[in-house]
Each structure stands twice: as C-alpha cells, then as structure tokens.
C-alpha cells in the first residue's frame with residue numbers, strides 16, 4: 001500500500017449530461033488523513049464529482065485516481081477500501097436500521113462494533129421501525145453509519161448533516177473528527193460554510209463545475225483579507241477625522257445611521273487607535289465587534305452570488 | 310516506514326482503517342438471507358405469491374367455475390397454480406422489489422460494498438428459490454387436501470420449475486432494470502393478470518380460438534403450466550417442447566437483462 005499518494009487526485013474532470021456540462025474541468029487533490037470539504041451551491045457539481053470518485057459515474061474527460069486506483073477499472077479492489085454515504089436513500093424500505101447496519105458489517109472483513117455505532121449515532125431509538133418510516137435525520141445518521149461500518153481508509157460523505165438537528169449535527173462532526181484522528185481520510189460535501197470552516201482541514205469551493213478557490217479555511221478567509229470592525233454610536237461622527245487617525249489603507253464608513261464600519265488589517269494597534277479616538281471625542285462605542293471574513297464572504301467576492309440559493 | 314507503522318499501531322483507535330471484503334460465501338449467504346427477509350416481510354408480496362395462488366387453487370377446485378376438461382379439477386389446477394407461483398415470485402415479485410431497490414439507491418449503495426454484482430444476483434436467485442420452495446410446499450399440501458393425485462417423474466418437474474424460474478427472472482430483471490419503478494409496478498402486475506388468464510393456468514388454452522391458442526402456447530407461462538400438467542396429470546416423459554420454449558425465453562430474458570440493466 002503506497003500511502004504517499006494522495007487519497008484522491010482529479011485532473012481536468014469533465015462530466016456532461018446531454019448538452020449540460022455539470023463538471024467543467026475540475027481539478028482537486030485530497031491529502032490522506034485530512035478532512036476535505038467540497039463547498040458549493042446547489043447544482044455546482046458536487047455530487048457528480050463525488051460519484052465519479054466512487055465509481056458510479058464515468059467522467060467524460062479528465063483523470064481520476066482514488067487511493068491510486070481507477071474507480072471504474074479497479075472497482076473490485078477499491079470498493080472494500082472506501083465508505084460511501086449517498087445524498088439520499090440506499091436502504092431497503094422494509095429494513096430496520098440495526099438490521100441493515102449488521103448486514104453491511106457482514107460484507108466486510110473487520111467491521112466496527114455495530115452496537116457501538118448505534119449508540120454513538122443515537123440510532124437506538126429507531127428500534128424496530130422500518131427505514132421508510134424513520135425520520136429524515138435518522139435516515140441520514142444511518143447512512144453515515146453505513147459509510148463507516150466497514151472500517152474504510154477513505155469515506156465520501158455527500159451532505160452528511162443536511163436536515164440534522166443541532167445535536168445530531170454535533171454528533172456527526174465529532175464522528176468526523178474522530179475518523180480523522182484515527183487516520184481515515186474524509187471527503188464531504190456541504191453548502192454550509194460554518195460546517196466547512198469548523199470541520200475541514202481543506203476546503204475546495206466549487207461553482208459551476210470548477211474549483212474556484214481552495215486551501216485551509218483560515219487561509220481562504222485571511223488571504224489578503226479585508227477584515228472589519230463595527231460599532232454603533234451617535235449618528236454623524238466625523239469619519240474624515242477618524243480616517244486621519246487610522247493607518248494608511250484603512251477605510252471608515254457610517255454604514256447606516258449610527259452604525260460604523262472600519263475595514264482594513266484589524267490588529268490590536270488599530271483597535272486601540274479607534275477606541276482612543278472615541279475617548280477623545282467623548283463617544284461610547286457600543287456593540288464593538290471584530291468581524292472575520294467568512295467563507296460566505298469569500299464566495300460572494302469570487303462569484304458575486306450568495307452561496308445559499 | 311516501519312516506525313510510522315509502529316506509531317500508528319500504538320495509537321490504534323476505534324476507526325483505524327482495517328478495510329477488507331468478507332469471504333464470498335459469507336457475503337452471498339448474508340445477502341440471500343436479507344433479501345428473503347425483506348420479501349417475506351412485505352405484505353403486498355405475500356398477497357401476490359402466497360394468498361392469490363392459494364385462493365385460486367381452493368376456489369376453482371371446489372366450485373365448477375371453469376370447464377377444465379375430463380378428470381378431477383384439482384389435477385388440472387394444481388400444475389397450473391405451481392406455474393403461477395413461479396411467475397409470481399420470479400417475475401412479478403422480483404421485478405417490483407428490484408425496481409424499487411434501484412429507485413431508492415439500494416442497488417447503488419450495495420454497489421459500494423465489497424459484494425460483487427454477480428454475488429447480488431446469486432443472492433436474489435437464492436431468495437427466489439427459497440420462496441418458491443415454500444410456495445410449492447404449501448400448494449402441494451393444499452392440493453393433496455383437495456384430493457390431488459400427481460404422477461410422473463419429479464426430476465422433470467424440478468427441471469421445468471428451474472427453467473421457468475430462469476425465464477421469468479430474466480424478464481423480471483429486464484423490466485426492473487430498464488423502466489421506472491412505478492411503471493414496473495404497474496406493468497408487472499398487469500402481465501401477471503394477463504398471463505394468469507391467457508397462460509393455461511386456470512383456463513385451458515383449448516378454450517381459445519385455435520390461432521390464438523397456438524400463439525399463447527409459446528408464452529413461458531403456457532409452456533410451464535402445460536409441461537407441468539403433462540408430467541403431473543398425464544405422467545408423460547420428458548416434456549421436450551415445453552422445456553425448449555422455456556430455454557429460449559430464459560436465454561433471451563437473461564441476455565437482455567444482462568445487456569440493458571441499468572443500476573441507477
């Protein structure tokens with residue numbers, strides 16, 4: 001087993017459905033032992049990309065290597081090594097959660113302890129209920145359990161937290177972190193930027209079938225970042241005077257009546273400058289906050305559109 | 310490299326990768342057992358595979374509703390309903406179940422596990438055979454209760470049932486793998502009713518005009534019910550003609566299914 005090659009290497013991937021190009025020359029490298037989030041709006045081509053990696057769909061052009069194998073040609077060798085969580089479905093409508101999980105465990109040589117997994121993901125409450133009657137969140141958690149039960153090296157999770165309540169979402173995040181800690185590579189898709197920010201080591205922002213930015217969440221948010229500082233106070237403060245006190249390149253606005261924003265490299269020095277300027281002018285800066293640029297802002301800047309559509 | 314492996318071992322956690330397929334035999338056994346449980350748990354499937362054939366056997370044997378020719382009615386009906394049992398499980402039941410498994414991504418998810426596709430097909434066949442054994446046992450017991458006296462060589466009966474199963478499975482999987490699940494549901498039920506009426510199951514084929522009769526005789530259900538009747542009622546030897554018709558359907562059906570089945 002060559003563990004130096006990347007978990008996934010995609011180069012110039014193209015996928016067309018009829019005359020619609022869903023994936024349009026996408027390139028992406030996923031390192032082993034990392035959590036990589038593929039972030040993008042609806043219809044960006046996330047599922048298409050993931051399903052090409054899983055061997056379900058064939059790329060029309062480009063190169064695909066998963067664990068250094070070809071997902072279609074080497075399917076038999078690859079399948080035991082990956083775990084798959086589909087965006088929806090995948091379970092017999094008449095099967096019970098535990099029954100399905102035990103079944104998929106039996107297809108693997110060294111499966112996880114099913115009882116532990118049921119406990120971890122709160123699936124015990126499903127009892128004897130059949131799949132079609134489980135709640136959306138329960139179905140979602142079962143799908144996650146099915147993806148990991150075979151102790152894979154690499155898991156693909158297609159929107160693992162869609163439709164989950166906050167508690168279940170945290171349970172899922174904890175599980176993903178533990179997978180990483182134990183050396184499993186994780187590729188997940190999401191359109192929740194906070195999820196990508198909190199969970200992922202690497203983020204690839206996908207739009208219209210291409211990766212438009214990638215890197216660690218910190219790097220994406222800070223690179224050349226214009227962070228901002230906001231406060232409120234009496235309306236009509238003299239922004240010209242404030243600007244004179246600030247370092248070169250910073251900007252100051254009264255965004256709306258009595259709401260102020262300062263843009264620039266927000267460091268402790270700048271914060272001190274602002275508060276002392278306020279003190280000199282007898283102004284109490286209320287609700288003073290330093291705002292970091294979010295992935296949402298990054299996406300907006302790159303595409304001029306909202307991530308949530 | 311060795312050092313890295315050692316550290317990894319010491320830090321062995323719950324999820325530390327240990328990928329691998331289970332032995333093939335275990336995978337196929339587990340899959341067969343699951344498929345059978347799913348089928349037996351499904352009320353509509355039981356109606357189709359158990360209740361309808363049983364009711365038809367009891368009702369049409371007890372009351373003189375259709376002229377079944379000379380001899381005991383049950384001697385005519387029992388072979389026909391054995392054929393219908395095979396049709397209901399291998400064709401209608403399998404088509405509907407597989408159609409919905411395809412629609413709901415079950416086939417897709419199984420495709421990501423170590424179970425090979427041919428293993429899944431072996432399991433499906435095993436499931437069909439298990440259900441057929443239960444059906445045959447039940448129908449035989451009821452027929453005996455109604456005074457049935459079968460003849461002939463049981464080996465020919467088993468051969469007919471197996472070839473019939475192959476023919477209907479091929480056609481059922483062809484339907485499930487190419488049509489939408491709803492279309493399969495409607496189509497498989499419609500075909501079931503048409504073949505029940507026009508396949509020599511309850512109504513003897515000689516009741517139809519002779520041109521129609523000869524065409525209907527080429528249907529797999531007609532070949533199966535006729536072959537079973539020749540052996541079980543009339544004690545005839547190897548029913549070559551009927552076996553040949555079933556073999557042609559089996560080759561065509563399974564071949565087309567293998568060629569056109571779409572997993573998604």
Ligand SMILES: Nc1ncnc2c1ncn2[C@@H]1O[C@H](COP(=O)(O)OP(=O)(O)OP(=O)(O)O)[C@@H](O)[C@H]1O
Nearest residue numbers: 017022040041042043044045046047048049087191
């Ligand atoms: N099987 C298919 N046949 C035809 N078009 C498809 C098919 N699958 C996807 N598409 C189209 O390709 C585009 C990308 O779809 P894809 O499912 O990959 O997006 P996604 O990023 O996963 O979206 P979402 O966030 O909604 O899950 C969409 O415009 C979709 O309509």
Ligand SMILES: [Mg+2]
Nearest residue numbers: 046047048087
């Ligand atoms: Mg998707």
